[in-house]
Amino acid sequence: MLKIGLTGGIASGKSVVATRLSGLGAVLVDADALARDVVEPGTPGLASVVEAFGAEMLDGDGRLDRARLGSVVFGNPSQLAVLNGIVHPLVRQAAAGIIAAAPAGAIVVQDIPLLVETGQGSGFHLVLVVDAPDDVRIARMLEHRGMTADEARSRMAAQASREARLAAADVVLDNSGSLADVTAQVDRLWAERLVPFARNLRRSVRAVRAGMAVLSVPQQDWAAQAARLGARIQAAAPDDILAVDHIGSTAVPGLAAKDVIDLQVTVSDLNAADRIAPLLAAAGFPAVPGVGFDTPKPTDPDPAQWQKRFHANADPGRPANVHVRAAGSSGWRYALLFRDWLRNDPQAAALYEDHKRALTGQFAGSKGTHAYAEAKEPWFTDVAWPRMDGWAARTGWAPPSYAS
The missing domain is CATH 3.30.460.10 (Beta Polymerase, domain 2)
Structure with missing residues:
Protein backbone atom coordinates (compact mmCIF):
# COMPACT_ATOMS: atom_id res chain seq x y z
CA MET A 1 0.00 0.00 0.00
CA LEU A 2 0.98 3.61 -0.51
CA LYS A 3 1.41 5.36 2.84
CA ILE A 4 0.87 9.11 2.88
CA GLY A 5 1.51 11.36 5.86
CA LEU A 6 -0.70 14.45 5.86
CA THR A 7 -0.01 17.38 8.13
CA GLY A 8 -0.36 21.13 8.47
CA GLY A 9 -0.48 23.80 11.12
CA ILE A 10 -3.64 24.72 12.95
CA ALA A 11 -6.17 26.43 10.64
CA SER A 12 -4.17 25.54 7.53
CA GLY A 13 -7.12 23.63 6.09
CA LYS A 14 -5.74 20.14 6.53
CA SER A 15 -9.17 18.67 7.23
CA VAL A 16 -10.45 19.95 3.89
CA VAL A 17 -7.65 18.14 2.10
CA ALA A 18 -8.17 14.97 4.14
CA THR A 19 -11.87 14.94 3.32
CA ARG A 20 -11.17 15.37 -0.39
CA LEU A 21 -8.61 12.56 -0.43
CA SER A 22 -11.07 10.30 1.35
CA GLY A 23 -13.71 11.17 -1.22
CA LEU A 24 -11.33 10.23 -4.02
CA GLY A 25 -10.84 6.78 -2.50
CA ALA A 26 -8.09 7.02 0.09
CA VAL A 27 -8.30 5.12 3.36
CA LEU A 28 -8.20 7.95 5.90
CA VAL A 29 -6.67 7.57 9.34
CA ASP A 30 -7.57 10.72 11.29
CA ALA A 31 -5.27 11.15 14.26
CA ASP A 32 -7.45 13.88 15.78
CA ALA A 33 -10.52 11.66 15.66
CA LEU A 34 -8.56 8.76 17.14
CA ALA A 35 -7.18 11.03 19.85
CA ARG A 36 -10.76 11.75 20.88
CA ASP A 37 -11.77 8.10 20.72
CA VAL A 38 -8.95 6.86 22.95
CA VAL A 39 -10.04 9.12 25.85
CA GLU A 40 -13.76 8.39 25.70
CA PRO A 41 -15.43 7.45 29.01
CA GLY A 42 -14.45 4.00 30.16
CA THR A 43 -11.21 3.85 28.19
CA PRO A 44 -7.77 3.23 29.69
CA GLY A 45 -6.69 6.46 28.01
CA LEU A 46 -9.14 8.59 29.98
CA ALA A 47 -8.19 6.85 33.19
CA SER A 48 -4.53 7.68 32.54
CA VAL A 49 -5.35 11.33 31.83
CA VAL A 50 -7.29 11.60 35.11
CA GLU A 51 -4.44 9.96 36.98
CA ALA A 52 -1.94 12.43 35.52
CA PHE A 53 -3.97 15.66 35.63
CA GLY A 54 -6.70 15.07 38.20
CA ALA A 55 -10.44 14.43 38.26
CA GLU A 56 -11.11 18.12 37.64
CA MET A 57 -10.35 17.41 33.96
CA LEU A 58 -13.78 15.71 33.72
CA ASP A 59 -17.04 17.50 33.05
CA GLY A 60 -20.33 16.77 34.81
CA ASP A 61 -21.01 13.79 32.53
CA GLY A 62 -17.66 12.15 33.21
CA ARG A 63 -16.25 13.11 29.85
CA LEU A 64 -12.93 14.82 29.24
CA ASP A 65 -13.22 18.61 29.51
CA ARG A 66 -10.97 19.42 26.57
CA ALA A 67 -11.00 23.16 27.05
CA ARG A 68 -9.86 22.83 30.67
CA LEU A 69 -7.16 20.32 29.76
CA GLY A 70 -6.04 22.56 26.89
CA SER A 71 -5.62 25.50 29.25
CA VAL A 72 -3.28 23.35 31.36
CA VAL A 73 -1.06 21.94 28.61
CA PHE A 74 -0.81 24.64 25.96
CA GLY A 75 2.18 26.84 26.70
CA ASN A 76 3.48 24.29 29.21
CA PRO A 77 5.90 21.93 27.42
CA SER A 78 6.34 19.54 30.33
CA GLN A 79 2.60 19.06 30.82
CA LEU A 80 2.06 18.72 27.08
CA ALA A 81 4.74 16.03 26.99
CA VAL A 82 2.89 14.11 29.71
CA LEU A 83 -0.37 14.28 27.74
CA ASN A 84 1.33 13.27 24.50
CA GLY A 85 2.99 10.36 26.27
CA ILE A 86 -0.47 9.04 27.16
CA VAL A 87 -2.37 9.74 23.97
CA HIS A 88 0.15 9.24 21.17
CA PRO A 89 0.89 5.52 21.78
CA LEU A 90 -2.84 4.80 21.94
CA VAL A 91 -3.45 6.70 18.72
CA ARG A 92 -0.64 4.84 16.95
CA GLN A 93 -2.08 1.52 18.11
CA ALA A 94 -5.55 2.42 16.82
CA ALA A 95 -4.10 3.68 13.53
CA ALA A 96 -2.18 0.45 13.05
CA GLY A 97 -5.43 -1.49 13.30
CA ILE A 98 -7.07 0.59 10.57
CA ILE A 99 -4.04 0.27 8.30
CA ALA A 100 -3.86 -3.49 8.80
CA ALA A 101 -7.48 -3.77 7.66
CA ALA A 102 -6.94 -1.68 4.49
CA PRO A 103 -7.10 -3.58 1.19
CA ALA A 104 -3.94 -4.45 -0.70
CA GLY A 105 -2.87 -1.65 -2.98
CA ALA A 106 -4.78 0.99 -1.03
CA ILE A 107 -3.69 4.60 -0.70
CA VAL A 108 -3.66 5.18 3.05
CA VAL A 109 -3.59 8.78 4.25
CA GLN A 110 -2.70 9.38 7.88
CA ASP A 111 -3.83 12.81 9.03
CA ILE A 112 -1.32 13.64 11.77
CA PRO A 113 -1.22 17.21 13.12
CA LEU A 114 2.11 16.64 14.91
CA LEU A 115 3.80 14.55 12.23
CA VAL A 116 6.80 16.87 12.04
CA GLU A 117 7.06 17.38 15.79
CA THR A 118 7.12 13.62 16.38
CA GLY A 119 9.61 12.89 13.58
CA GLN A 120 7.43 10.40 11.71
CA GLY A 121 8.19 11.56 8.16
CA SER A 122 10.51 8.69 7.22
CA GLY A 123 7.70 6.20 7.89
CA PHE A 124 5.73 7.37 4.85
CA HIS A 125 6.21 7.18 1.11
CA LEU A 126 5.27 10.86 0.88
CA VAL A 127 4.61 13.68 3.31
CA LEU A 128 1.95 16.18 2.24
CA VAL A 129 1.90 19.55 3.99
CA VAL A 130 -1.11 21.82 3.75
CA ASP A 131 0.22 25.35 3.96
CA ALA A 132 -1.12 28.84 4.46
CA PRO A 133 0.64 32.01 5.65
CA ASP A 134 0.53 32.71 9.38
CA ASP A 135 -1.66 35.80 9.00
CA VAL A 136 -4.23 33.85 7.02
CA ARG A 137 -4.33 31.12 9.67
CA ILE A 138 -4.72 33.65 12.47
CA ALA A 139 -7.59 35.32 10.63
CA ARG A 140 -9.31 31.94 10.23
CA MET A 141 -8.97 31.16 13.93
CA LEU A 142 -10.44 34.52 14.86
CA GLU A 143 -13.34 34.15 12.44
CA HIS A 144 -14.21 30.47 12.73
CA ARG A 145 -12.98 29.44 16.18
CA GLY A 146 -13.71 32.57 18.18
CA MET A 147 -10.14 32.89 19.42
CA THR A 148 -8.30 36.07 20.23
CA ALA A 149 -5.15 36.89 18.29
CA ASP A 150 -3.02 36.02 21.33
CA GLU A 151 -4.76 32.66 21.73
CA ALA A 152 -4.23 31.92 18.04
CA ARG A 153 -0.54 32.75 18.20
CA SER A 154 -0.18 30.62 21.34
CA ARG A 155 -1.69 27.60 19.58
CA MET A 156 0.62 28.12 16.62
CA ALA A 157 3.65 28.46 18.88
CA ALA A 158 2.87 25.07 20.42
CA GLN A 159 3.37 23.43 17.01
CA ALA A 160 6.32 23.15 14.66
CA SER A 161 7.18 26.30 12.76
CA ARG A 162 5.93 26.80 9.26
CA GLU A 163 9.53 26.55 8.03
CA ALA A 164 10.03 23.18 9.73
CA ARG A 165 6.87 21.76 8.15
CA LEU A 166 7.83 22.97 4.69
CA ALA A 167 11.29 21.42 5.10
CA ALA A 168 9.66 18.05 5.84
CA ALA A 169 7.30 18.22 2.85
CA ASP A 170 7.52 16.16 -0.32
CA VAL A 171 4.40 17.95 -1.54
CA VAL A 172 3.13 21.36 -0.43
CA LEU A 173 -0.56 22.13 -1.00
CA ASP A 174 -1.17 25.87 -0.97
CA ASN A 175 -4.40 26.61 0.87
CA SER A 176 -4.12 30.39 0.99
CA GLY A 177 -6.82 30.77 -1.66
CA SER A 178 -10.28 29.39 -2.28
CA LEU A 179 -11.72 25.95 -1.57
CA ALA A 180 -11.87 25.35 -5.32
CA ASP A 181 -8.14 26.13 -5.64
CA VAL A 182 -6.97 23.64 -3.04
CA THR A 183 -9.45 20.99 -4.23
CA ALA A 184 -8.05 21.26 -7.74
CA GLN A 185 -4.53 20.78 -6.38
CA VAL A 186 -5.59 17.64 -4.52
CA ASP A 187 -7.34 16.23 -7.58
CA ARG A 188 -4.26 16.73 -9.76
CA LEU A 189 -2.01 15.20 -7.13
CA TRP A 190 -4.29 12.18 -6.83
CA ALA A 191 -4.52 11.53 -10.57
CA GLU A 192 -0.98 12.40 -11.63
CA ARG A 193 1.10 11.15 -8.71
CA LEU A 194 -0.64 9.16 -5.99
CA VAL A 195 -2.57 6.71 -8.15
CA PRO A 196 0.42 5.94 -10.44
CA PHE A 197 2.71 5.68 -7.41
CA ALA A 198 0.37 3.16 -5.75
CA ARG A 199 0.13 1.18 -8.99
CA ASN A 200 3.91 1.06 -9.36
CA LEU A 201 4.29 -0.09 -5.76
CA ARG A 202 1.76 -2.85 -6.28
CA ARG A 203 3.63 -4.05 -9.38
CA SER A 204 7.06 -3.40 -7.84
CA VAL A 205 8.25 -1.40 -10.83
CA ARG A 206 10.01 1.92 -11.20
CA ALA A 207 8.13 4.98 -12.39
CA VAL A 208 8.20 5.60 -16.12
CA ARG A 209 10.62 8.32 -17.13
CA ALA A 210 9.81 9.99 -20.40
CA GLY A 211 11.87 12.34 -22.52
CA MET A 212 15.47 13.02 -23.37
CA ALA A 213 18.49 13.90 -21.27
CA VAL A 214 17.89 17.50 -20.23
CA LEU A 215 20.09 19.43 -17.83
CA SER A 216 18.33 21.41 -15.13
CA VAL A 217 19.69 24.51 -13.47
CA PRO A 218 20.98 23.66 -9.99
CA GLN A 219 18.14 23.33 -7.48
CA GLN A 220 18.74 24.50 -3.93
CA ASP A 221 16.50 21.78 -2.47
Whole structure:
Protein backbone atom coordinates (compact mmCIF):
# COMPACT_ATOMS: atom_id res chain seq x y z
CA MET A 1 0.00 0.00 0.00
CA LEU A 2 0.98 3.61 -0.51
CA LYS A 3 1.41 5.36 2.84
CA ILE A 4 0.87 9.11 2.88
CA GLY A 5 1.51 11.36 5.86
CA LEU A 6 -0.70 14.45 5.86
CA THR A 7 -0.01 17.38 8.13
CA GLY A 8 -0.36 21.13 8.47
CA GLY A 9 -0.48 23.80 11.12
CA ILE A 10 -3.64 24.72 12.95
CA ALA A 11 -6.17 26.43 10.64
CA SER A 12 -4.17 25.54 7.53
CA GLY A 13 -7.12 23.63 6.09
CA LYS A 14 -5.74 20.14 6.53
CA SER A 15 -9.17 18.67 7.23
CA VAL A 16 -10.45 19.95 3.89
CA VAL A 17 -7.65 18.14 2.10
CA ALA A 18 -8.17 14.97 4.14
CA THR A 19 -11.87 14.94 3.32
CA ARG A 20 -11.17 15.37 -0.39
CA LEU A 21 -8.61 12.56 -0.43
CA SER A 22 -11.07 10.30 1.35
CA GLY A 23 -13.71 11.17 -1.22
CA LEU A 24 -11.33 10.23 -4.02
CA GLY A 25 -10.84 6.78 -2.50
CA ALA A 26 -8.09 7.02 0.09
CA VAL A 27 -8.30 5.12 3.36
CA LEU A 28 -8.20 7.95 5.90
CA VAL A 29 -6.67 7.57 9.34
CA ASP A 30 -7.57 10.72 11.29
CA ALA A 31 -5.27 11.15 14.26
CA ASP A 32 -7.45 13.88 15.78
CA ALA A 33 -10.52 11.66 15.66
CA LEU A 34 -8.56 8.76 17.14
CA ALA A 35 -7.18 11.03 19.85
CA ARG A 36 -10.76 11.75 20.88
CA ASP A 37 -11.77 8.10 20.72
CA VAL A 38 -8.95 6.86 22.95
CA VAL A 39 -10.04 9.12 25.85
CA GLU A 40 -13.76 8.39 25.70
CA PRO A 41 -15.43 7.45 29.01
CA GLY A 42 -14.45 4.00 30.16
CA THR A 43 -11.21 3.85 28.19
CA PRO A 44 -7.77 3.23 29.69
CA GLY A 45 -6.69 6.46 28.01
CA LEU A 46 -9.14 8.59 29.98
CA ALA A 47 -8.19 6.85 33.19
CA SER A 48 -4.53 7.68 32.54
CA VAL A 49 -5.35 11.33 31.83
CA VAL A 50 -7.29 11.60 35.11
CA GLU A 51 -4.44 9.96 36.98
CA ALA A 52 -1.94 12.43 35.52
CA PHE A 53 -3.97 15.66 35.63
CA GLY A 54 -6.70 15.07 38.20
CA ALA A 55 -10.44 14.43 38.26
CA GLU A 56 -11.11 18.12 37.64
CA MET A 57 -10.35 17.41 33.96
CA LEU A 58 -13.78 15.71 33.72
CA ASP A 59 -17.04 17.50 33.05
CA GLY A 60 -20.33 16.77 34.81
CA ASP A 61 -21.01 13.79 32.53
CA GLY A 62 -17.66 12.15 33.21
CA ARG A 63 -16.25 13.11 29.85
CA LEU A 64 -12.93 14.82 29.24
CA ASP A 65 -13.22 18.61 29.51
CA ARG A 66 -10.97 19.42 26.57
CA ALA A 67 -11.00 23.16 27.05
CA ARG A 68 -9.86 22.83 30.67
CA LEU A 69 -7.16 20.32 29.76
CA GLY A 70 -6.04 22.56 26.89
CA SER A 71 -5.62 25.50 29.25
CA VAL A 72 -3.28 23.35 31.36
CA VAL A 73 -1.06 21.94 28.61
CA PHE A 74 -0.81 24.64 25.96
CA GLY A 75 2.18 26.84 26.70
CA ASN A 76 3.48 24.29 29.21
CA PRO A 77 5.90 21.93 27.42
CA SER A 78 6.34 19.54 30.33
CA GLN A 79 2.60 19.06 30.82
CA LEU A 80 2.06 18.72 27.08
CA ALA A 81 4.74 16.03 26.99
CA VAL A 82 2.89 14.11 29.71
CA LEU A 83 -0.37 14.28 27.74
CA ASN A 84 1.33 13.27 24.50
CA GLY A 85 2.99 10.36 26.27
CA ILE A 86 -0.47 9.04 27.16
CA VAL A 87 -2.37 9.74 23.97
CA HIS A 88 0.15 9.24 21.17
CA PRO A 89 0.89 5.52 21.78
CA LEU A 90 -2.84 4.80 21.94
CA VAL A 91 -3.45 6.70 18.72
CA ARG A 92 -0.64 4.84 16.95
CA GLN A 93 -2.08 1.52 18.11
CA ALA A 94 -5.55 2.42 16.82
CA ALA A 95 -4.10 3.68 13.53
CA ALA A 96 -2.18 0.45 13.05
CA GLY A 97 -5.43 -1.49 13.30
CA ILE A 98 -7.07 0.59 10.57
CA ILE A 99 -4.04 0.27 8.30
CA ALA A 100 -3.86 -3.49 8.80
CA ALA A 101 -7.48 -3.77 7.66
CA ALA A 102 -6.94 -1.68 4.49
CA PRO A 103 -7.10 -3.58 1.19
CA ALA A 104 -3.94 -4.45 -0.70
CA GLY A 105 -2.87 -1.65 -2.98
CA ALA A 106 -4.78 0.99 -1.03
CA ILE A 107 -3.69 4.60 -0.70
CA VAL A 108 -3.66 5.18 3.05
CA VAL A 109 -3.59 8.78 4.25
CA GLN A 110 -2.70 9.38 7.88
CA ASP A 111 -3.83 12.81 9.03
CA ILE A 112 -1.32 13.64 11.77
CA PRO A 113 -1.22 17.21 13.12
CA LEU A 114 2.11 16.64 14.91
CA LEU A 115 3.80 14.55 12.23
CA VAL A 116 6.80 16.87 12.04
CA GLU A 117 7.06 17.38 15.79
CA THR A 118 7.12 13.62 16.38
CA GLY A 119 9.61 12.89 13.58
CA GLN A 120 7.43 10.40 11.71
CA GLY A 121 8.19 11.56 8.16
CA SER A 122 10.51 8.69 7.22
CA GLY A 123 7.70 6.20 7.89
CA PHE A 124 5.73 7.37 4.85
CA HIS A 125 6.21 7.18 1.11
CA LEU A 126 5.27 10.86 0.88
CA VAL A 127 4.61 13.68 3.31
CA LEU A 128 1.95 16.18 2.24
CA VAL A 129 1.90 19.55 3.99
CA VAL A 130 -1.11 21.82 3.75
CA ASP A 131 0.22 25.35 3.96
CA ALA A 132 -1.12 28.84 4.46
CA PRO A 133 0.64 32.01 5.65
CA ASP A 134 0.53 32.71 9.38
CA ASP A 135 -1.66 35.80 9.00
CA VAL A 136 -4.23 33.85 7.02
CA ARG A 137 -4.33 31.12 9.67
CA ILE A 138 -4.72 33.65 12.47
CA ALA A 139 -7.59 35.32 10.63
CA ARG A 140 -9.31 31.94 10.23
CA MET A 141 -8.97 31.16 13.93
CA LEU A 142 -10.44 34.52 14.86
CA GLU A 143 -13.34 34.15 12.44
CA HIS A 144 -14.21 30.47 12.73
CA ARG A 145 -12.98 29.44 16.18
CA GLY A 146 -13.71 32.57 18.18
CA MET A 147 -10.14 32.89 19.42
CA THR A 148 -8.30 36.07 20.23
CA ALA A 149 -5.15 36.89 18.29
CA ASP A 150 -3.02 36.02 21.33
CA GLU A 151 -4.76 32.66 21.73
CA ALA A 152 -4.23 31.92 18.04
CA ARG A 153 -0.54 32.75 18.20
CA SER A 154 -0.18 30.62 21.34
CA ARG A 155 -1.69 27.60 19.58
CA MET A 156 0.62 28.12 16.62
CA ALA A 157 3.65 28.46 18.88
CA ALA A 158 2.87 25.07 20.42
CA GLN A 159 3.37 23.43 17.01
CA ALA A 160 6.32 23.15 14.66
CA SER A 161 7.18 26.30 12.76
CA ARG A 162 5.93 26.80 9.26
CA GLU A 163 9.53 26.55 8.03
CA ALA A 164 10.03 23.18 9.73
CA ARG A 165 6.87 21.76 8.15
CA LEU A 166 7.83 22.97 4.69
CA ALA A 167 11.29 21.42 5.10
CA ALA A 168 9.66 18.05 5.84
CA ALA A 169 7.30 18.22 2.85
CA ASP A 170 7.52 16.16 -0.32
CA VAL A 171 4.40 17.95 -1.54
CA VAL A 172 3.13 21.36 -0.43
CA LEU A 173 -0.56 22.13 -1.00
CA ASP A 174 -1.17 25.87 -0.97
CA ASN A 175 -4.40 26.61 0.87
CA SER A 176 -4.12 30.39 0.99
CA GLY A 177 -6.82 30.77 -1.66
CA SER A 178 -10.28 29.39 -2.28
CA LEU A 179 -11.72 25.95 -1.57
CA ALA A 180 -11.87 25.35 -5.32
CA ASP A 181 -8.14 26.13 -5.64
CA VAL A 182 -6.97 23.64 -3.04
CA THR A 183 -9.45 20.99 -4.23
CA ALA A 184 -8.05 21.26 -7.74
CA GLN A 185 -4.53 20.78 -6.38
CA VAL A 186 -5.59 17.64 -4.52
CA ASP A 187 -7.34 16.23 -7.58
CA ARG A 188 -4.26 16.73 -9.76
CA LEU A 189 -2.01 15.20 -7.13
CA TRP A 190 -4.29 12.18 -6.83
CA ALA A 191 -4.52 11.53 -10.57
CA GLU A 192 -0.98 12.40 -11.63
CA ARG A 193 1.10 11.15 -8.71
CA LEU A 194 -0.64 9.16 -5.99
CA VAL A 195 -2.57 6.71 -8.15
CA PRO A 196 0.42 5.94 -10.44
CA PHE A 197 2.71 5.68 -7.41
CA ALA A 198 0.37 3.16 -5.75
CA ARG A 199 0.13 1.18 -8.99
CA ASN A 200 3.91 1.06 -9.36
CA LEU A 201 4.29 -0.09 -5.76
CA ARG A 202 1.76 -2.85 -6.28
CA ARG A 203 3.63 -4.05 -9.38
CA SER A 204 7.06 -3.40 -7.84
CA VAL A 205 8.25 -1.40 -10.83
CA ARG A 206 10.01 1.92 -11.20
CA ALA A 207 8.13 4.98 -12.39
CA VAL A 208 8.20 5.60 -16.12
CA ARG A 209 10.62 8.32 -17.13
CA ALA A 210 9.81 9.99 -20.40
CA GLY A 211 11.87 12.34 -22.52
CA MET A 212 15.47 13.02 -23.37
CA ALA A 213 18.49 13.90 -21.27
CA VAL A 214 17.89 17.50 -20.23
CA LEU A 215 20.09 19.43 -17.83
CA SER A 216 18.33 21.41 -15.13
CA VAL A 217 19.69 24.51 -13.47
CA PRO A 218 20.98 23.66 -9.99
CA GLN A 219 18.14 23.33 -7.48
CA GLN A 220 18.74 24.50 -3.93
CA ASP A 221 16.50 21.78 -2.47
CA TRP A 222 18.17 18.78 -4.13
CA ALA A 223 20.13 18.09 -0.95
CA ALA A 224 17.00 18.30 1.22
CA GLN A 225 15.10 15.98 -1.12
CA ALA A 226 17.97 13.51 -1.06
CA ALA A 227 18.01 13.61 2.73
CA ARG A 228 14.29 12.78 2.94
CA LEU A 229 14.64 9.89 0.50
CA GLY A 230 17.73 8.66 2.32
CA ALA A 231 15.93 8.68 5.66
CA ARG A 232 13.17 6.47 4.21
CA ILE A 233 15.71 4.06 2.79
CA GLN A 234 17.64 3.91 6.07
CA ALA A 235 14.41 3.29 8.00
CA ALA A 236 13.50 0.43 5.66
CA ALA A 237 16.46 -1.74 6.68
CA PRO A 238 18.34 -0.15 9.58
CA ASP A 239 20.14 -3.34 10.57
CA ASP A 240 21.73 -3.88 7.15
CA ILE A 241 22.28 -0.38 5.77
CA LEU A 242 25.55 1.15 6.90
CA ALA A 243 25.03 4.52 5.21
CA VAL A 244 22.99 6.34 2.59
CA ASP A 245 24.90 9.02 0.68
CA HIS A 246 23.79 11.60 -1.84
CA ILE A 247 26.02 11.12 -4.89
CA GLY A 248 26.10 12.15 -8.52
CA SER A 249 25.65 15.58 -10.06
CA THR A 250 22.74 16.70 -7.87
CA ALA A 251 25.03 16.25 -4.85
CA VAL A 252 27.42 18.94 -6.16
CA PRO A 253 26.21 22.46 -5.32
CA GLY A 254 26.00 24.72 -8.35
CA LEU A 255 26.35 21.94 -10.93
CA ALA A 256 23.74 21.65 -13.68
CA ALA A 257 22.29 18.13 -13.78
CA LYS A 258 19.43 15.96 -14.89
CA ASP A 259 16.71 16.34 -12.25
CA VAL A 260 17.32 12.84 -10.86
CA ILE A 261 18.50 12.21 -7.30
CA ASP A 262 21.23 9.56 -7.04
CA LEU A 263 21.77 7.81 -3.72
CA GLN A 264 24.37 5.25 -2.73
CA VAL A 265 23.32 2.67 -0.15
CA THR A 266 26.27 1.08 1.60
CA VAL A 267 25.95 -2.51 2.79
CA SER A 268 28.47 -5.02 4.07
CA ASP A 269 28.25 -7.23 0.97
CA LEU A 270 25.93 -8.02 -1.92
CA ASN A 271 24.22 -10.77 0.06
CA ALA A 272 22.93 -8.00 2.29
CA ALA A 273 21.94 -6.05 -0.82
CA ASP A 274 19.83 -8.96 -2.00
CA ARG A 275 18.36 -9.46 1.46
CA ILE A 276 17.09 -5.89 1.70
CA ALA A 277 15.76 -5.72 -1.86
CA PRO A 278 12.13 -6.50 -0.85
CA LEU A 279 12.34 -3.94 1.96
CA LEU A 280 13.56 -1.24 -0.41
CA ALA A 281 10.76 -2.12 -2.82
CA ALA A 282 8.16 -1.78 -0.08
CA ALA A 283 9.66 1.61 0.84
CA GLY A 284 9.11 2.77 -2.73
CA PHE A 285 12.37 1.77 -4.44
CA PRO A 286 11.92 -1.46 -6.44
CA ALA A 287 14.87 -3.27 -7.99
CA VAL A 288 15.58 -2.66 -11.67
CA PRO A 289 16.54 -5.93 -13.35
CA GLY A 290 19.48 -6.11 -15.72
CA VAL A 291 21.61 -3.42 -14.07
CA GLY A 292 24.30 -5.07 -11.96
CA PHE A 293 27.67 -3.56 -12.86
CA ASP A 294 29.46 -0.26 -13.16
CA THR A 295 32.10 0.12 -15.84
CA PRO A 296 35.49 -1.06 -14.44
CA LYS A 297 38.35 1.44 -14.48
CA PRO A 298 41.88 0.59 -15.67
CA THR A 299 43.48 0.67 -12.24
CA ASP A 300 41.06 -1.98 -11.01
CA PRO A 301 39.70 -4.06 -13.90
CA ASP A 302 38.22 -6.79 -11.67
CA PRO A 303 34.48 -6.82 -12.55
CA ALA A 304 33.62 -8.20 -9.12
CA GLN A 305 34.75 -4.91 -7.60
CA TRP A 306 32.20 -3.03 -9.70
CA GLN A 307 29.11 -5.10 -8.97
CA LYS A 308 26.06 -3.44 -7.46
CA ARG A 309 22.31 -3.72 -7.14
CA PHE A 310 20.25 -1.00 -8.71
CA HIS A 311 16.86 0.31 -7.58
CA ALA A 312 14.77 3.28 -8.69
CA ASN A 313 11.91 5.29 -7.27
CA ALA A 314 8.33 4.17 -7.95
CA ASP A 315 7.18 7.75 -7.40
CA PRO A 316 6.49 9.49 -10.73
CA GLY A 317 6.90 12.87 -9.07
CA ARG A 318 10.52 12.45 -7.94
CA PRO A 319 12.94 10.45 -10.13
CA ALA A 320 15.63 8.81 -8.03
CA ASN A 321 18.27 6.14 -8.57
CA VAL A 322 19.53 3.95 -5.73
CA HIS A 323 22.90 2.24 -6.15
CA VAL A 324 23.44 -0.47 -3.55
CA ARG A 325 27.14 -1.23 -3.22
CA ALA A 326 29.38 -3.13 -0.82
CA ALA A 327 31.54 -1.05 1.50
CA GLY A 328 35.13 -1.00 0.27
CA SER A 329 34.35 -2.05 -3.29
CA SER A 330 35.88 -0.06 -6.15
CA GLY A 331 32.51 1.11 -7.44
CA TRP A 332 31.54 2.32 -3.97
CA ARG A 333 34.81 4.22 -3.57
CA TYR A 334 34.59 5.76 -7.04
CA ALA A 335 31.11 7.21 -6.42
CA LEU A 336 32.19 8.95 -3.21
CA LEU A 337 35.52 10.16 -4.59
CA PHE A 338 33.94 11.53 -7.77
CA ARG A 339 31.39 13.51 -5.76
CA ASP A 340 33.96 14.91 -3.32
CA TRP A 341 36.39 15.81 -6.12
CA LEU A 342 33.72 17.80 -7.94
CA ARG A 343 32.59 19.48 -4.71
CA ASN A 344 36.11 20.63 -3.91
CA ASP A 345 37.53 21.43 -7.35
CA PRO A 346 35.53 24.10 -9.23
CA GLN A 347 37.58 23.56 -12.39
CA ALA A 348 36.72 19.85 -12.35
CA ALA A 349 33.02 20.64 -11.90
CA ALA A 350 33.13 23.10 -14.79
CA LEU A 351 34.92 20.55 -16.98
CA TYR A 352 32.27 17.93 -16.23
CA GLU A 353 29.40 20.33 -16.86
CA ASP A 354 30.88 21.33 -20.21
CA HIS A 355 31.15 17.66 -21.17
CA LYS A 356 27.52 17.01 -20.19
CA ARG A 357 26.28 20.04 -22.12
CA ALA A 358 28.11 18.89 -25.22
CA LEU A 359 26.52 15.45 -24.96
CA THR A 360 23.00 16.74 -24.33
CA GLY A 361 23.36 18.76 -27.51
CA GLN A 362 24.71 15.75 -29.40
CA PHE A 363 21.82 13.51 -28.29
CA ALA A 364 19.08 16.13 -28.33
CA GLY A 365 17.05 14.10 -30.81
CA SER A 366 17.44 10.75 -29.06
CA LYS A 367 14.63 9.12 -27.13
CA GLY A 368 15.42 8.33 -23.53
CA THR A 369 18.76 8.82 -21.80
CA HIS A 370 20.56 5.54 -22.50
CA ALA A 371 22.69 6.83 -25.38
CA TYR A 372 23.64 9.92 -23.37
CA ALA A 373 24.66 7.81 -20.37
CA GLU A 374 26.73 5.44 -22.51
CA ALA A 375 28.53 8.32 -24.18
CA LYS A 376 29.65 9.70 -20.80
CA GLU A 377 31.46 6.51 -19.78
CA PRO A 378 34.75 7.07 -21.66
CA TRP A 379 35.08 10.48 -20.00
CA PHE A 380 34.75 8.92 -16.55
CA THR A 381 37.60 6.52 -17.35
CA ASP A 382 39.94 8.61 -19.49
CA VAL A 383 39.48 12.11 -18.05
CA ALA A 384 37.91 11.95 -14.60
CA TRP A 385 39.66 8.92 -13.16
CA PRO A 386 43.32 10.08 -13.38
CA ARG A 387 42.46 13.61 -12.25
CA MET A 388 40.36 12.62 -9.28
CA ASP A 389 42.83 9.93 -8.25
CA GLY A 390 45.57 12.55 -8.28
CA TRP A 391 43.38 14.91 -6.26
CA ALA A 392 42.80 12.17 -3.66
CA ALA A 393 46.55 11.56 -3.37
CA ARG A 394 47.33 15.26 -2.98
CA THR A 395 44.64 15.94 -0.39
CA GLY A 396 44.79 12.68 1.55
CA TRP A 397 41.16 11.91 0.74
CA ALA A 398 39.92 8.56 2.04
CA PRO A 399 36.48 6.99 2.04
CA PRO A 400 34.67 6.29 5.32
CA SER A 401 35.31 3.06 7.16
CA TYR A 402 32.77 0.96 9.00
CA ALA A 403 33.41 -1.18 12.04
CA SER A 404 32.72 -4.86 11.40
